Amino acid sequence: MKILHTSDWHLGQNFMGKSRAEEHEAFLFWLLEIIKEKQVEVLVISGDIFDTGTPPNYALELYYNFLKELSSIKTLITTIITAGNHDSVSTLKAPKQLLEVLNVHVITTGDEDENVIIPINKNDDLISIVCAVPFLRDSVIRQSLSGITISEKEKLANSGIKAYYENCYKKALELKQDKNIPIIAMGHLTTVGSRSSQSERDIYIGGTIDIGGDYLASMFDYVALGHLHINQIVGNNEHVRYSGSPIPLSFSESKNSQKVNLVSFSKNEINIEEIEVPLFRKLVVIKGNYETIKNELTKIEDKNSWIEVHIKDDNAMYANNEIRQLASKLELTLLAVKIDKSEKQLKANELKVISLDELSVEQVFEKRLELEKLEDKDRYQTVYAKEKGSAAAPTAGLHFTPELLEKIKAKNEKVIIFTEFRDIQVFLKRVLLERFGLNVITVNGDSNTSSKQGLTRQNLIDKFQQTDGFNVIILSTVAVGFGVNIQKANHVIHYTRSWNPAKEDQATDRAYRIGQEKEVFVYYPSVKAQDFETFEIKLDKLLSSKRSLADDMLKPNVEITQELLQSLNQP
Numbered sequence: 001m002k003i004l005h006t007s008d009w010h011l012g013q014n015f016m017g018k019s020r021a022e023e024h025e026a027f028l029f030w031l032l033e034i035i036k037e038k039q040v041e042v043l044v045i046s047g048d049i050f051d052t053g054t055p056p057n058y059a060l061e062l063y064y065n066f067l068k069e070l071s072s073i074k075t076l077i078t079t080i081i082t083a084g085n086h087d088s089v090s091t092l093k094a095p096k097q098l099l100e101v102l103n104v105h106v107i108t109t110g111d112e113d114e115n116v117i118i119p120i121n122k123n124d125d126l127i128s129i130v131c132a133v134p135f136l137r138d139s140v141i142r143q144s145l146s147g148i149t150i151s152e153k154e155k156l157a158n159s160g161i162k163a164y165y166e167n168c169y170k171k172a173l174e175l176k177q178d179k180n181i182p183i184i185a186m187g188h189l190t191t192v193g194s195r196s197s198q199s200e201r202d203i204y205i206g207g208t209i210d211i212g213g214d215y216l217a218s219m220f221d222y223v224a225l226g227h228l229h230i231n232q233i234v235g236n237n238e239h240v241r242y243s244g245s246p247i248p249l250s251f252s253e254s255k256n257s258q259k260v261n262l263v264s265f266s267k268n269e270i271n272i273e274e275i276e277v278p279l280f281r282k283l284v285v286i287k288g289n290y291e292t293i294k295n296e297l298t299k300i301e302d303k304n305s306w307i308e309v310h311i312k313d314d315n316a317m318y319a320n321n322e323i324r325q326l327a328s329k330l331e332l333t334l335l336a337v338k339i340d341k342s343e344k345q346l347k348a349n350e351l352k353v354i355s356l357d358e359l360s361v362e363q364v365f366e367k368r369l370e371l372e373k374l375e376d377k378d379r380y381q382t383v384y385a386k387e388k389g390s391a392a393a394p395t396a397g398l399h400f401t402p403e404l405l406e407k408i409k410a411k412n413e414k415v416i417i418f419t420e421f422r423d424i425q426v427f428l429k430r431v432l433l434e435r436f437g438l439n440v441i442t443v444n445g446d447s448n449t450s451s452k453q454g455l456t457r458q459n460l461i462d463k464f465q466q467t468d469g470f471n472v473i474i475l476s477t478v479a480v481g482f483g484v485n486i487q488k489a490n491h492v493i494h495y496t497r498s499w500n501p502a503k504e505d506q507a508t509d510r511a512y513r514i515g516q517e518k519e520v521f522v523y524y525p526s527v528k529a530q531d532f533e534t535f536e537i538k539l540d541k542l543l544s545s546k547r548s549l550a551d552d553m554l555k556p557n558v559e560i561t562q563e564l565l566q567s568l569n570q571p
Contacts, residue, residue, distance in 0.1 A: 001041055001042070001120070001122075001127050001128055001182070001264070001265045002038060002039060002040050002041050002042070002262065002263070002264050002265075003040070003041070003042045003043075003044060003128075003184065003222070003224075003262075003263040003264075003265075004031075004034070004035060004038070004040040004042070004043050004044070004260060004261070004262055004263075005044050005046065005222075005224040005241070005243045005260065005261040005262075005263060006031070006043075006044075006045055006046075006243045006246060006260045006261075007045060007046035007047055007048060007084070007188075007224075007225070007226030007227075007242070007243045007244075007245070008046075008047070008048045008084070008226050008227065008228075008229055008243070008244065008245040008246075008249075009024065009027075009045070009048065009049055009050075009245070009246060010048055010050065010051040010086065010245065010249055011024050011049060011050050011051065011055060011059040011062055011063060012050050012051045012052060012055035012056045012058070012059030013051040013249060014051075015249075015306075015335075016306075016335045016336060017335075018306065018333075018335065019058075020247065021058050021059075021062070022280070022281075023247045023280040023281050024059075024062055024247065025062060026278075026280045027246045027247060027277060027280065028062060028065075028066045030277065030278060031066075031246075031260070032066070032069055032070070032073070034260070034275060035070070035073055035075075035076060036073055036075070038262055038275075039075040040073075040075065040076060040262070041075060041076060041077045041120075041122070042076075042077055042078055042079075042080065042120055042128070042130070043070070043076065043078075043079040043080070044079075044080045044082075044130065044132075044184070044186055044224045045079070045080070045081045045082070045226075046082055046084070046186045046187065046188055046224050046225055046226030046227075046243065047082050047083055047084025047085070047086075047087065047134060047135055047188035047226040047227060048084030048085070048086045048087060048188070048226060048227065049063060049081065049083075049084070049087055049092065050063075050086060050087055050088070050091065051086055052086065052088075053086070053087070053088035053091065054088065054091075055088075055091065060091075064095075067079070067099060067102060067104055068102070070102070070104070071102045071103070076103075077103065077120060077121070077122055078103045078104070078105060078118070078120060079102075079103065079104045079105070080104075080105045080107070080118060080130055080132050080186065081104065081105065081106045081107070082106075082107045082108075082132050082133065082134035082135075082186050082188060082226075083106075083107065083108045083109070083134040083135055083188070084134070084135050084188045084226055084227060085135045085188065085227070087108075087135075089108045089109055092106050092108050093106065093108045096108075105118055105132065107132040107133075107134050108134060109134060109137065109140060110133055110134050110136055110140055110164070111139075111140050116131060116132045116133055116134075116168060117129065117130075117131060117132075117168065117171050117172055117175065118130045118131075118132050119175060126175075126176075126179060126181060127181055128181050128182050128183070128184060128265070129172045129175055129176055129181065129182075129183050129184070130183075130184045130185075130186065131165070131168035131169065131171075131172055131183065131184065131185045131186065131220070132186050133164065133165065133168060133185060133186050133187050133188075134186075134188060135188040135189070135227075136160075136161055136164060136189070138157065140160075140164070141157055141160030141161050141163075141164055161189070162215065165185065165187075165216065165219065166219070168185065169183065169185075169219045169220065180267070180268070182221035182222065182265045182270070183219075183220050183221050184220060184221060184222045184223070184224060184263075185216065185219070185220040185222075185223045185224070186223075186224045186225075186226075187216070187223065187224070187225050187226070188225070188226045188227045189225070189227055190227060190228065191216070191225065191234050191240075214235060214237065216234075216237075216240050217235075217237035217239060217240050220239075221239060221265070221270065222239045222240075222241075222263050222270065222272075223237075223239065223240040223241065224241070224243070224261070224263075225240070225241060225242045225243075226242065226243065227242075228242045228244070229244050229245040229249055229253060229256075230242065230244050230253070230256055231243055231244035231256075231257070231258070231259040231261070231274060232244070238272065239270060239272070241261055241272070243259065243260055243261050244256070244258060244259060245258060246258050246260065246277045247277070247280065247281070248283050250283075251283050251285050251308045251336075253283070254282075254283040254284065254285050257276055258276070258277040258279070259274045259275060259276050259277060260274075260275050260277060261273070261274060261275075262274075262275055281304055281305065281306060282302055282304070282305040282306070283305070283306050283307075283308070284300065284305050284306070284307045284308070285307075285308050285309075285310070286307065286308070286309050286310070287309075287310040287312070288310075288311075288312060289311070289312050289319070290311070290315075290318075290319040290322060290323065293309055293311065293319075293323055294322075294323070294326060297323070297326055297327060297330060297332060298326075298330065300330070300332060303331055303332065303333075305332065305333065306333050306335050307327065307332055307333060307334045307335060308335055308336045308337075308338065309323055309334065309336070309337045309338065310338045310339075311323070311337060311338070311339050320337055320339065323337060324337065401417070401428075401493060401495065401525065402431070402435055404493070404523065405432075405435075405436065405472065408470065408491050409436070409470045411470075412469045412470050413470065413489075413490055413491060413518070414464075414465075414470065414471050414472070414473075414488055414489035414490065414491065415470075415471070415472045415473070415489060415491040415492075415493060416472075416473055416475060416486055416489045416491070416492045416493070416510065416511060417472060417473070417474045417475070417493045417495050418475050418476075418477045418492065418493065418494050418495060418496075418504075418507050419474070419476070419477065419494075419495040419496040420444075420476050420477045420478045420479075420496065420498070421496060422444065424495065424496060425442050425444060425474050425476070428440075428474055428495065429442055429474060432472055436472075438471065438472055440471070440472045440473060440474055441460050441461075441463065441464050441473050441474070442473075442474040442475075443457050443460050443461065443473065443474070443475050443476065443479070443480050444475070444476035444479050444480070445476060445478070445479045457479075457480060457484065458484060461473070461480075461484055461485075461486055464486070464488075464489075465486065465487075465488040465489075473486070473489070475507070475510075477494075477496075477498050477503055477504070477507050478503070480507075480510075484510055485510065485513040485515070486510045486511055486513070487511065487513040487515040487516040487517075489511050490511060490516065490518040490519065490520045490521065491511075491520075491521050491523070492507070492508050492510075492511050492520065492521070492522045492523065493523045493525070494507070494508075494522070494523065494524050494525075495525065497524065497539055497540075497543065499543075500546075501543040501544075501546045504543070508520075508522055524540065526540060
């Protein structure tokens with residue numbers, strides 16, 4: 001029996017304003033020919049058929065035309081499609097009954113209403129069983145309970161996923177009986193030991209990272225995985241694999257070889273062939289100064305290529321203009337010019353004429369704030385604003401933190417940054433990479449508490465503590481505000497404030513542990529105004545008041561106690 005494993009098509013992707021329709025059409029045509037040539041009997045597509053939940057009409061047309069053409073291939077017994085995290089359940093489910101007539105099985109949620117155990121029959125003989133597991137959402141894998149911690153939610157989700165696969169395997173064994181046939185599993189998740197690229201969007205399904213290749217390999221004869229865009233073997237398990245995406249979906253994947261997996265079963269043997277997908281369009285990344293980039297551009301012969309340039313040049317404005325003009329002259333498609341400001345800080349007047357895709361998140365935000373002038377310049381002023389009358393940032397940390405970190409870096413000391421917001425954690429991680437070259441560790445609710453793979457929260461923190469010199473770690477106030485020791489860091493920044501002062505104090509105490517040898521500094525970035533109290537100042541006063549109230553409840557005020565004693569002693 002021959003199975004072709006593919007995934008992560010992302011039909012309908014809009015790539016920096018460019019459609020991928022031609023590439024996807026070429027891939028689907030090529031895939032049809034491969035299925036015919038290799039006499040494939042089962043086609044499995046492990047999620048992310050579409051790039052968004054509302055794919056454009058042309059993407060739907062490509063999808064349906066492909067499935068129609070499949071029906072004419074005589075060797076193909078069936079096609080099995082499972083939903084990924086990018087797919088809309090309703091979009092995939094709508095033609096489900098019609099597609100079954102064409103021997104196409106579509107599994108969208110994996111709930112009780114769907115039968116994920118699909119027997120493969122050839123000439124009335126059972127030749128294989130497929131456990132078609134889609135992207136598993138919380139409603140399927142765990143019971144929603146109130147009053148439980150993030151760690152408990154992770155454990156429930158993780159155990160729920162494992163239980164789901166175990167149940168599928170049990171049902172498949174019952175169907176298999178004593179026949180010598182393979183049991184194949186499909187999945188759309190992240191596994192331990194796998195590699196990702198920048199194009200995969202962050203997803204959260206409890207502790208899926210605890211699902212390892214060894215666990216899946218122990219049950220199934222082949223595991224066809226999706227979600228990660230790099231074709232790869234998981235760990236040392238040859239039969240647990242990601243097919244990867246058929247076209248490069250970001251410039252970070254420009255050097256990858258796109259592949260599909262052809263899996264052949266013969267008696268007790270399995271043979272896996274990685275078939276390379278033709279490159280229908282090159283994504284080219286060029287880095288260097290103006291002269292280097294100029295030379296590399298002139299060497300590009302394929303005018304169909306899409307290009308991203310990273311400039312390292314003191315005269316970034318000049319280089320940017322010259323590179324764009326040269327690309328236009330050479331009839332090349334230059335999609336993005338990114339400027340590395342580490343060589344020389346860009347001037348404000350230069351930033352005005354550079355497109356958004358050339359700037360970091362921090363650059364765009366700072367520039368936007370500078371341009372947002374207020375009618376009353378004295379009314380609302382950030383402490384660290386570059387110009388008087390600039391609008392205040394949502395948090396003063398944007399202005400405060402980079403400047404502070406430069407001073408801490410000069411001291412060669414370590415920093416803890418606390419914020420419970422995932423988007424801000426991602427933002428800070430990017431800023432720290434761009435500005436300081438730090439690939440910082442982030443520990444939040446997604447980090448495991450009991451993994452044996454070296455990925456526990458404490459192990460991540462230990463890794464941070466073991467590095468010498470200046471470094472930064474980002475922690476969730478909620479998930480890592482207590483129970484860990486980080487005595488190697490002596491600077492604590494509460495980038496965003498907690499409404500509960502006790503949580504803040506518990507978080508701060510992570511640095512005040514036995515073994516701390518330096519003075520600890522705690523920072524609360526705040527916005528202030530000259531003639532009225534800003535929100536952050538009011539919040540600080542509120543939290544201080546809460547602290548005082550709590551202290552008074554725990555230990556009596558001396559003056560009040562003395563007054564009470566005096567009143568009791570009076571006749």
